[in-house]
Amino acid sequence: MDDSRKVVESLKKKVAKIIDDNRSLRQELSRLTEDYTKVVREKRVCEENIRRLNRRIEALEISGGLAGNHDDRRVARLRVNKLLREIDKCLALMNK
Numbered sequence: 001m002d003d004s005r006k007v008v009e010s011l012k013k014k015v016a017k018i019i020d021d022n023r024s025l026r027q028e029l030s031r032l033t034e035d036y037t038k039v040v041r042e043k044r045v046c047e048e049n050i051r052r053l054n055r056r057i058e059a060l061e062i063s064g065g066l067a068g069n070h071d072d073r074r075v076a077r078l079r080v081n082k083l084l085r086e087i088d089k090c091l092a093l094m095n096k
Contacts, residue, residue: 061075062079063076
């Protein structure tokens, strides 16, 4: 009988440890999920800032190219031509 009590007590301790481990793992999962969500949000904000800054750079390059030296004008002309091709593609898609 004494051996069976020891076995039961040992099992109770193991079950209690498993429950505690499960509880702590759930808390860690919750924390990690929150961290992940926060990082994804920050990533979206950073990507939007990059897009916004790239558009601004392009606008500055075009405006600087129109008023600047020969090399700047060439870059601006290339950019304007690229934009015109994109507009033509959009118009062609709309006409389909």
